[in-house]
Amino acid sequence: MTSFAQGLAQGAPQPGFGDAVFDSQASFRALLDALARPGEIRAMTLPLTAPAPLSPAATALALTLFDHDTPVWLDAGAVVGEVPGFLAFHCGCPVVDETERAAFALISAPAAMPPLHGFAVGEDRYPETSTTLVIDVQALAGGTPVRLSGPGIADVAVVAPVGLPGAFWEQMRANRGLFPLGVDVVLAAGGQVLGLPRTVRSEV
Amino acid sequence: MYVAVKGGEAAISHAHGLMADERRGDRALPELDVGQIAQQLGHAVDRVMTEGSLYDRELAALAIKQAQGDLVEAVFLLRAYRTTLPRFGASLPIDTAAMAVERRISATYKDLPGGQVLGPTYDYTHRLLDFDLLDSGREVPPPRESDAEQQPMARVADILGQEGLLEPAQQGAPDTPVADVTREPLRHPAGRDARLQALARGDEGFLLALGYSTQRGYGGTHPFAGEIRMGSVTVEMVPEELGFAVEIGEIAVTECDMVNQFGGDAERPPQFTRGYGLSFGRAERKAMAMALVDRALRAQELGEETVFPAQDQEFVLYHADNVEASGFVQHLKLPHYVDFQSELELVRRLRREHAQARTEAGTQQQEAAE
């Protein structure tokens, strides 16, 4: 009800999924597959609109997974403009200021993103209580190749996303060192996603 | 000759048909009406509503009819229906001090403001089968109308609390969310809100036995039935768009406040401690058993040794739910051919090895003897 009121207060909200039940199911399967098979690019089922500056894929992820039970952190680019109203209307998720309280973080400008270890990495006995970061990058392919291995990868996978900050892969390696704690990452660009769960070992 | 067959869809449909036939029973007798169950098997309805966590007499009566009076099965039916309902929010705490009391007794005071009100109860009846009930159609005179206005009835716990003799009730901040074990899995140690909810949903028989065990020395708490009151209370909720409380209905509940052995230490003066029980309708035995077990489960918080089953949170809370317990006990009926075959293979092998070892030992003995 609050979310509805907030949504209305900000003007007519943009529509979300064309079919909430089936589109979120299809998007979830793409995400599940992306995280189960790190390095493989998957297409999301896209919403009718995406609030600037979010990609359609990141928007689809939010519509699929966010609700009252998921505190969400928004970066400087996402916390202003259309995103908070869109999320309030469609998801009703609380937006939090503290990175370490976030179940999800939406990063629209990765160059300025906080370090991975600034987010929740989970507790020893409950390692699932960590943040999932959703990072909008310029492109999922075409950049510097990075070799991935670990669960979900038969041998080696090579990914080459464009637009991640210079320290990202170093931070991913430190994140791997925390296992079973650690954050999980979904890279998004356009309508596609690529999963980087905490289990991946990366080599630039 | 025996012909091995596979199970299947036809068998399942047939079983359903047999069940429906058995439920209806002798067609010469009138079919049981849900309204009759709600009215005349009220205690069964109360138990099913309490353990089913859903206050709806008609649906509980339907569940009892459908389950042919198997109350644990009826609880399951009601719970499975409850899961499909949207959750609008939490009500305000009910105010049992403002209850329209039908029954109110205290074992700790001979008399108290509002008096002892026996109300409808089987207590002090002689448990002799009433053969008159064999004949339906017997006239039952209406009860004598009480002419006295109900006096305000302060709760015994509040009376004791004024003198500081009883520990204050734990109060959460008004905006603290209340645990809901149907929406979040239990984490241990569980807070008292989660524990009380799990106990309220818990199996009456299990809690009765556990409560009884504390009286027999397995975690004794020296309980007194400070007060048991039964009657109806209003339920209020604050819809977010209104911002003030509105009445959404009235429910009958039974509340039990147990007053237990005193604690105290260098800082705190000696005072009695509480155990609390609440059930829908007239489920009084359940409310009392719940209060005993609630107090036993507070052992850790009150600095008591926890050695007995009733004091063991994981033991009590993981085994109190009869829908979970019934499902898992009865799942042993499902085929386990594969696991059993695995065990058969091992036991046969172990027997062969055992026989071989004995033969070899025998041969050696024989050789040694020769």
Place this chain on the structure above:
Amino acid sequence: MSAAEKTRPGDPAYNFGYLDEQTKRMIRRGLLKAVAIPGYQVPFASREMPLPYGWGTGGIQVTASIIGPHDRLKVIDQGADDTTNAVSIRRFFQRVTAVETTEETAQATLIQTRHRIPERDLTDDQILVYQVPIPEPLRQLEPRESECRKIHAWQEYGVMHVGLYEDIARWGHIARTYDYPVMVNERYLSAPSPIPKFDNPKMTRMAALQLFGAGREKRLYAIPPHTDVRSLDFEDHPFEVQHWDEVCGLCGAAESFLDEVILDDRGGHMYVCSDSDFCRHRREQGHRGAMAGHEAVRGLTEQAS
């Protein structure tokens, strides 16, 4: 999207897949974390389902949260599609999703199972959903959830090795024949659900995603594709699977898990493949066991009426 796709398949009284969308989201979030921490049991707010606890409510909730209108669902119990509980669960999903169902392992996109992994290798395009009664591999050694959680957190699995070694001391073998504990990704000790240990080797580096749901115990866990799964053992007592001297009486298979069927009260018995789809395929390919065509086994190869 076409109009046909927009109409809700399945029983109109219930949401697609029975669960409400909020519950699905909660389970979906849990599954993503489960995949990210292979073998770790994620607590989830399991719902009361219209089937009893212990009869597959965990697997059903997982399947209901992932299934879509384009899936082809296979449900097995003890390896067979026609066991009563498998039939009951399949009917439930037909009612609430109207998805296509199949008995063909190769045709299925989703396979929900109790107690078996199909004999046929699963592929990258498939998901295997296990129904799990007791997700905690340490439960029989340590009944306390709070203690088990610490053991997993600090990876102090000595208690399990001691338990297995006590078996060897007493019987000369590790006496666990099903639900044989595994290490997933060399980090979490996990319960493979009570599949026979015969099936354990199929779990390692499986191409399909493996998801586990325990409804009554309120836990989810996962093994991503191509992930190492090691059955616990000792250097002097290596892990080994069951084997039979007999072969399947219907199809002659020597390499499949066999169920024993009692034929009379004089010790007469035969063995048949527990995986009914695997056995049917072999028979269709012309493989014949010693009992094939025999009157006593007619009921095993034909649909009961």
